Amino acid sequence: MRRAHTARKAGTWPAARQAGTVTLSYLERHRRRLRLVTDQGEPLLLDLAKAVLLGEGDGLELDEGGFVEVRAAKEALLEIRAGTAGLARLAYHLGNRHLPIQLLPDALLIRDDHVIADMVRGLGGEVRAVTVPFTPEAGAYAGGHDHSSRFEDE
Known part of the structure; x- marks a missing residue:
């Protein structure tokens, strides 16, 4: 399972390295650790050091490189x-x-x-x-x- 360890605000992460998207509700966008499924159907572990409020267009940095873009559901x-x-x-x-x-x-x-x-x-x-x-x-x-x-x- 891929793991996202760092959140980057919209516009501060390289869009060319986007490796997928994840669409989350408001409550799901304010978490520290949560098992997710990307919009492409792949499992993803959100594993941040502390809870942050993720916004539309924020990027989740993956362990193996690349980013998953956050979309507001x-x-x-x-x-x-x-x-x-x-x-x-x-x-x-x-x-x-x-x-x-x-x-x-x-x-x-x-x-x-x-x-x-x-x-x-x-x-x-x-x-x-x-x-x-x-x-x-x-x-x-x-x-x-x-x-x-x-x-x-x-």
Whole structure:
């Protein structure tokens, strides 16, 4: 089984050395050690020194050389729009529940949860089911939005 020992952020690894791709959900992209299957059907062991949040286009360096490119999987999400509530107010209530949230210019994305959807509607928000990649904010204690803090040696 191939082993990926180091994660490199998008744009910092040589694309010419790409040896495959792996499509992962948001939860799968925040791991240290996990058995995966590449999009080409080959087993792969993710074996990092510490857990990192992998993003779209990041590269996993393989023991034998080469890289596997990370792709963000499409997931069942809820797109939340303000309606009569105001987007900042909805974001406050969602954040108060410690939910991972992806901020868009005019909407919020969260993982599908019917209880939270009902709460948002009760607050005057509009909710629509979507299936798209999920890349929520890293949070204040995860180094902010500067992706360079995701990797130990860069």
